[in-house]
Each structure stands twice: as structure tokens, then as C-alpha cells.
Amino acid sequence: MSRQALDIFASELDATVLQAIDIGARSGVEKRLATLTQDYEDPDALRRLAGQLRQHSLDHLDEYLAGAERRLEENGAQVHFAATTARALEIVLDIVRASGTRVVTKSKSMASEELDLSRELASRGFEPLETDLGEFVVQLDDDHPSHIVKPIIHKTRHDVARSFERSGLGDYNDDPETITRRARSFMRDKFLAAGVTITGANFVSAESGRVVVVTNEGNARFGQAGADVHIVLAGIEKVIPRDRDLALLLSLLIRSATGQRITSYVELIGGPRHPAQPSGPREMHVIFMDANRSDIVGSDMAPILRCIRCGACMNSCPVYRESSGHAYRGVYPGPMGAVLGPLLADEGFGKLADLARASTLCGACHDVCPVDIPIPDLIARLRERSVREKVKHANQGVPPMSVYSLVARHPRLWRLVMSLGHLMERLPLARLPIAAGRAWLDHRTLPRWRGGRFRRWLRRSEKGRADD
Amino acid sequence: MMTAETTVPGMKVVPKRDPIQTDRVQLMMTCLCDAFFDDAARASVECLEEAGCRVVCPPEQTCCGQAAYTSGDWETFRHVVRHVTAVFADPAPIVVPSGSCAAAMFHEAPIAFEGDPDLPRVQRLANRTWELADFLVNGLGIRSWRGRLDARIAVHDACHTRGTPTGPAMRTLLDGIDGLERVEFPDEDVCCGFGGVFSVSHPHISSRMGRRKVANVLSATPDLVVSADMSCLMHQRGIAEREGCAYPVRHLSQVLRDSMVTGS
Numbered sequence: 001m002s003r004q005a006l007d008i009f010a011s012e013l014d015a016t017v018l019q020a021i022d023i024g025a026r027s028g029v030e031k032r033l034a035t036l037t038q039d040y041e042d043p044d045a046l047r048r049l050a051g052q053l054r055q056h057s058l059d060h061l062d063e064y065l066a067g068a069e070r071r072l073e074e075n076g077a078q079v080h081f082a083a084t085t086a087r088a089l090e091i092v093l094d095i096v097r098a099s100g101t102r103v104v105t106k107s108k109s110m111a112s113e114e115l116d117l118s119r120e121l122a123s124r125g126f127e128p129l130e131t132d133l134g135e136f137v138v139q140l141d142d143d144h145p146s147h148i149v150k151p152i153i154h155k156t157r158h159d160v161a162r163s164f165e166r167s168g169l170g171d172y173n174d175d176p177e178t179i180t181r182r183a184r185s186f187m188r189d190k191f192l193a194a195g196v197t198i199t200g201a202n203f204v205s206a207e208s209g210r211v212v213v214v215t216n217e218g219n220a221r222f223g224q225a226g227a228d229v230h231i232v233l234a235g236i237e238k239v240i241p242r243d244r245d246l247a248l249l250l251s252l253l254i255r256s257a258t259g260q261r262i263t264s265y266v267e268l269i270g271g272p273r274h275p276a277q278p279s280g281p282r283e284m285h286v287i288f289m290d291a292n293r294s295d296i297v298g299s300d301m302a303p304i305l306r307c308i309r310c311g312a313c314m315n316s317c318p319v320y321r322e323s324s325g326h327a328y329r330g331v332y333p334g335p336m337g338a339v340l341g342p343l344l345a346d347e348g349f350g351k352l353a354d355l356a357r358a359s360t361l362c363g364a365c366h367d368v369c370p371v372d373i374p375i376p377d378l379i380a381r382l383r384e385r386s387v388r389e390k391v392k393h394a395n396q397g398v399p400p401m402s403v404y405s406l407v408a409r410h411p412r413l414w415r416l417v418m419s420l421g422h423l424m425e426r427l428p429l430a431r432l433p434i435a436a437g438r439a440w441l442d443h444r445t446l447p448r449w450r451g452g453r454f455r456r457w458l459r460r461s462e463k464g465r466a467d468d
Numbered sequence: 469m470m471t472a473e474t475t476v477p478g479m480k481v482v483p484k485r486d487p488i489q490t491d492r493v494q495l496m497m498t499c500l501c502d503a504f505f506d507d508a509a510r511a512s513v514e515c516l517e518e519a520g521c522r523v524v525c526p527p528e529q530t531c532c533g534q535a536a537y538t539s540g541d542w543e544t545f546r547h548v549v550r551h552v553t554a555v556f557a558d559p560a561p562i563v564v565p566s567g568s569c570a571a572a573m574f575h576e577a578p579i580a581f582e583g584d585p586d587l588p589r590v591q592r593l594a595n596r597t598w599e600l601a602d603f604l605v606n607g608l609g610i611r612s613w614r615g616r617l618d619a620r621i622a623v624h625d626a627c628h629t630r631g632t633p634t635g636p637a638m639r640t641l642l643d644g645i646d647g648l649e650r651v652e653f654p655d656e657d658v659c660c661g662f663g664g665v666f667s668v669s670h671p672h673i674s675s676r677m678g679r680r681k682v683a684n685v686l687s688a689t690p691d692l693v694v695s696a697d698m699s700c701l702m703h704q705r706g707i708a709e710r711e712g713c714a715y716p717v718r719h720l721s722q723v724l725r726d727s728m729v730t731g732s
Binding site for chain 1: 541666677
């Protein structure tokens with residue numbers, strides 16, 4: 001078959017999964033729009049401003065990163081730089097080993113997914129616990145998140161109830177409150193037993209060194225309350241210039257992500273426990289992970305690093321809604337994943353280059369992006385690269401342009417083709433070995449060929465001539 | 469005449485247009501009208517003439533090249549765009565009965581020519597290329613289209629016109645026509661799944677999106693489905709027909725022209 005892998009994946013998806021995703025994504029779209037338009041006269045102006053702010057941060061990333069490092073160290077944190085995901089994993093493992101703990105709690109972090117951190121810790125005999133409820137379910141099922149904000153958007157509460165039953169967390173019960181209470185009582189002891197807790201970072205302020213983490217479950221803060229060591233894993237692009245920039249960025253991030261005005265918990269973490277503080281981690285480590293990001297910063301793809309991981313683009317993307325996050329085969333799904341996935345892949349651009357094909361370029365993603373990333377333009381650039389670098393699977397099912405290129409540059413040939421096109425209608429097009437023709441006709445009819453008629457009408461009415 | 473400057477909500481950058489100095493316009497007929505939808509091109513000429521324009525339609529024109537842009541073959545795209553700049557060298561405004569082809573000229577061509585010595589020429593082409601409804605309303609300043617057409621009409625906005633003045637301009641024109649009723653339908657702003665090469669590289673997803681669109685449109689029981697882009701309509705109608713549903717599509721220009729005829 002000459003179809004793309006993502007299209008095949010989508011065609012094999014279970015109807016209940018598709019429905020769960022459709023409901024979850026659409027509710028995200030509606031809530032986002034409602035709060036943004038209620039609260040702001042001109043949300044687009046704010047999105048443009050936030051886009052400029054994030055682009056500015058990237059344009060001066062070296063300075064802001066150095067500033068953040070300095071402030072973090074002054075605040076008592078230890079700062080590490082990891083060039084690759086493998087190096088980031090080594091650093092985490094070193095810290096966890098040195099702490100002597102076995103149990104590690106972890107709040108939601110997409111950066112940690114890039115190193116497959118929970119599985120890596122588990123495979124080395126540690127006991128990692130995902131403390132975000134959605135990620136906890138992912139962990140129980142040995143699954144992968146399919147959405148960056150709603151990791152189990154592809155599951156129903158019946159699925160979750162079955163997972164809990166299977167994992168020995170009580171008899172089947174699909175009441176959300178019961179599910180939550182069971183998760184909470186299971187986690188409580190682990191929070192107390194964990195010596196290390198790991199979080200991501202939504203932002204890191206270069207001005208103050210504050211690490212910002214937003215959650216709705218308070219699990220990141222709970223993790224810090226119980227553990228002696230706090231590890232923050234952040235992509236290098238998470239740095240912002242000043243604390244006051246958070247007013248704009250948090251306002252847009254949270255409204256775009258969940259349609260809330262503010263999440264239940266917004267932590268601004270100033271460093272490890274101060275001698276005057278009664279509790280909190282004694283040690284704080286901040287790992288800034290590059291993992292191909294500095295290559296992106298210096299390229300025409302830089303705007304994708306403005307991304308603040310709200311998930312609005314996937315909620316609004318009809319292709320995502322028809323295919324699920326797992327169809328994107330990587331950490332980041334949907335439109336932002338179609339750009340970031342191929343660029344971040346450890347195995348190189350080719351691995352996920354086909355994701356750039358998974359778009360009609362409709363622009364719904366750009367319309368909702370809180371930081372004004374022109375995602376369709378970036379996707380088009382990636383397609384250009386996959387053609388230039390001849391990435392075979394990325395161009396699967398895409399009709400070659402060689403004949404078109406010739407005809408479109410030669411007007412006489414073009415007109416000849418136009419006037420002969422009707423001959424095509426006599427051919428059994430659907431049965432010819434022309435993949436594109438078959439792909440079209442399997443699902444759609446073609447209109448009658450009327451090539452050349454407009455030109456004949458023009459000539460008769462003499463409009464074809466230049467009026468000199 | 470008038471300075472044409474338009475700002476609309478939305479994020480796409482529409483270039484600041486050159487002021488319109490002449491009543492002469494060049495029609496870019498589009499490959500789809502050339503091959504399938506001759507009456508849409510003809511109606512576009514008739515609407516422009518009704519609006520007082522002298523229309524020329526350079527016979528050496530072929531295609532805007534967008535299929536090459538979206539397929540990633542930018543070398544071909546640049547070849548075709550160079551041909552377009554040569555054929556439409558005249559400084560008169562270029563009017564296109566397709567928001568998609570117009571955007572290929574004013575938005576996509578400048579991206580594909582970044583760093584190319586021909587960029588200034590391509591940018592000048594971009595600055596004088598208009599989608600038809602946008603040109604009639606924002607270029608010529610037409611605020612109301614006089615005519616009569618007794619029909620319930622569903623308007624489909626092509627995704628390439630997101631953030632451009634085309635959508636509001638279409639509605640301005642249609643709402644001036646006596647007897648015409650615009651009907652709304654669910655998920656109007658969701659893509660119909662055509663997407664050019666996407667329709668053949670991802671036929672399953674494309675056709676599912678198309679079937680959703682067709683069902684949503686038909687739920688409003690319109691007499692006609694109208695758009696500034698025949699490409700989306702070709703896909704939607706093709707899907708409806710495979711499903712055995714009637715799906716009468718018209719280009720905006722055909723509705724405007726037909727309302728003139730019936731109204732006079």
C-alpha cells in the first residue's frame with residue numbers, strides 16, 4: 001500500500017477510542033474559547049505578544065540560560081546541563097543512587113517522557129511512581145500518554161476502572177470519585193517513602209531562578225513535601241526573562257490547556273529548603289536538557305520552541321482527532337508533535353519525518369496557539385526537507401511532481417493536456433496502477449472533465465487578448 | 469482610486485496590498501477551473517465586469533503551483549511561481565477565484581523564495597494578488613451586491629482563507645442579495661479534509677473528515693453549498709456522490725452572477 005503509516009493506524013483504531021478522543025478534544029476546544037473570549041477583549045493580541053516574548057527568549061537563550069544558572073546556584077540549587085536524553089538519564093540516575101532511596105515520586109513532565117524515565121528507573125530496580133492521576137493510569141497499563149495535557153484522553157472511565165481492578169486497587173468501580181480516592185490512598189505511603197521526587201518545569205525565570213510548576217492535583221508539591229531531594233528536568237527552552245512575564249504566559253497557558261483561569265496549584269520554587277523552613281527537599285537539582293534543541297534554535301524551525309505545552313493545537317486538530325496521539329509514534333502528538341517529533345528524534349530527522357504529512361495545513365493549530373507558532377508553515381518546511389533529503393517513508397503516497405513540473409511550465413503543453421483530459425474519463429481509472437488516482441476514487445467521484453472550455457469562451461469573447 | 473488596507477482578526481499575515489490604480493484586472497483562472505469548473509471562471513469574469521473592471525486573462529497561464537508547495541517539492545514550486553511572475557508581469561491586480569491559490573501566491577511563495585534573488589519579484593506578485601471576494605469588497609469597496617436569488621445557502625470557508633478578509637467579504641456580498649438565506653451548520657470552522665496531496669496520502673482520514681463535513685452541511689438542508697474555493701467543494705461533492713447524496717455546489721461567483729441574472 002502506498003498510504004502513510006499514520007493513515008493506516010487511524011483506519012485500524014477502535015471506535016470507542018476515537019469517540020473518547022473526540023469528546024475530550026472538543027471539550028478542550030470549547031472551554032479554551034469560552035474563558036479566553038470572556039476574559040480578554042482581544043486574545044489574539046495577547047497571543048502575538050506572548051509569541052514575541054517567547055521568541056525573544058529563544059533569540060537570547062544563551063544569556064537567559066546563563067542568568068538562570070547563576071540565580072539557581074545563588075538560591076542553593078545545583079545546575080546540570082545534559083546534551084542528550086541519555087546524558088540526562090545518567091544525571092538522574094547518579095542523583096537517585098547517591099540519595100540511597102528506592103522509591104521515586106514523579107509529577108507530570110513531557111521532558112521526562114523523552115528519556116522514558118519511569119521505565120528506565122524501573123528497569124534498574126527503582127520504584128518510580130507517577131503521581132499525576134492520568135500518568136498513574138498510563139503507568140498501571142504500561143501504556144504511553146496520547147496527549148500532553150490529558151495523557152489518557154484515549155481511555156474511558158470504564159477502562160480506568162478495569163485497570164485499577166487488574167492492578168489490585170479494589171473491585172471494579174467506575175465512579176470517578178472512588179477511582180481518585182483509591183489512587184490517593186495508594187500513593188500516600190509512597191510519597192512518604194520516596195527519597196527523591198522529580199518534576200518538570202513549565203518555566204524557569206532567568207531573573208530570579210524560580211522554577212514554575214503548575215498542576216491541578218497538588219501532586220508535585222506533595223512530592224516535594226515528602227522527599228529529601230528534588231530533581232527538576234527541563235528543556236533548555238523553558239527559560240523566560242523575568243518573573244513578571246509569568247502574568248502573560250500563565251494566563252494563556254492555563255486557559256489554552258484546560259480552560260481554567262488558573263490551575264489549583266501554581267508553584268514558584270525558589271530553591272531547596274531554607275534552614276528556617278520546617279520541611280522540603282534539602283537538595284535541589286535542575287537539569288537543563290538540550291537533546292537537539294540548540295540545533296533547532298539556530299534554524300528556521302526555531303518558533304516551535306516557543307511551545308509552552310498547552311495541547312490546544314491537538315485539541316483543535318481534526319487529523320489528531322481522527323488518529324489519536326499514539327498514531328504519532330513519539331512523545332509529542334498532534335500538530336506540535338508533527339514538527340517537534342521529527343526534530344527531536346534521537347535517531348535523526350528521518351525516523352518521524354512522515355508526521356509532517358499528517359496535516360491538511362488547515363491552520364486550526366495556529367489559530368489557537370497561545371504563542372503564535374505558525375505551525376502549518378513549519379510543517380511545510382519539514383515536508384520540503386523530507387523531499388530534499390529523500391526520506392522514503394515520509395513521501396509514501398505523495399504523487400511525484402515531475403510530470404506536473406514539466407507541464408505547468410510549458411503553456412502549450414498545458415493547454416494540450418487540458419483539451420485531451422476528457423480521454424482520461426474513458427479509462428478505468430480506479431483500476432489503473434496509479435496510487436493517487438485510486439486513493440482519490442476509492443472515496444470520491446471526480447467531476448466531469450471540461451478542460452479548455454473556459455479558454456474557448458474567452459477567445460470567443462476576445463477577453464483572452466491583452467488589451468493593448 | 470482607493471488604498472486597500474485590510475486588517476482582520478486571526479493570525480495569518482496578509483500583505484499590505486498595493487493601492488488599486490487602474491480598472492484593469494488580470495484573472496488567474498486556476499487549474500481546477502481550467503480543467504473542471506469553467507463556469508466558475510466565467511462567472512468570475514462576469515462579476516468583475518459588473519463591478520466595472522476590464523478583465524484580461526493571460527492565455528500563457530497554467531497553475532499556481534500549490535500542489536508542489538504542499539507536497540514539499542519546492543524546486544518545482546519555485547519553477548512554477550517563476551512562470552506565474554512572467555505571465556502576470558503586468559502591474560495590474562491579479563484576482564483569483566480561489567482563496568487557496570491566492571494564499572499560495574501571497575503567503576506561501578514568499579516563504580519558498582526566502583534567500584532567493586527572485587524574492588523581491590515574488591513579493592511584488594504577492595502584494596497584488598487578491599482572492600475574488602476580498603478584491604470586490606476590500607479592493608473595490610463594494611459593500612452590497614444587488615441581486616435576487618431565492619435559495620438557502622451554506623457557506624464553506626476554505627482553510628486557506630483563515631485569517632484573511634475572504635470570509636467576511638463573502639458574507640458581505642451574499643447578505644446583500646434579496647431572497648438569499650444563509651444557513652449555519654455545526655463545525656463550520658473545521659477542515660473538510662481535502663488538504664491537496666493529503667487527500668491521497670491519507671485517504672482514510674481525509675474521507676472521514678469529508679463525510680463529517682458533508683453530514684454537517686446537509687444537516688442544515690441548504691439548496692446550495694457555496695465557497696470561494698472549488699477544491700474543497702470538489703472533495704466534498706465527490707464524497708457525497710460516493711455516498712449517494714445530492715450535494716449541489718457553487719462557486720461564490722456563480723451565485724453572484726446568477727443573482728444578477730434573476731434579479732434584472
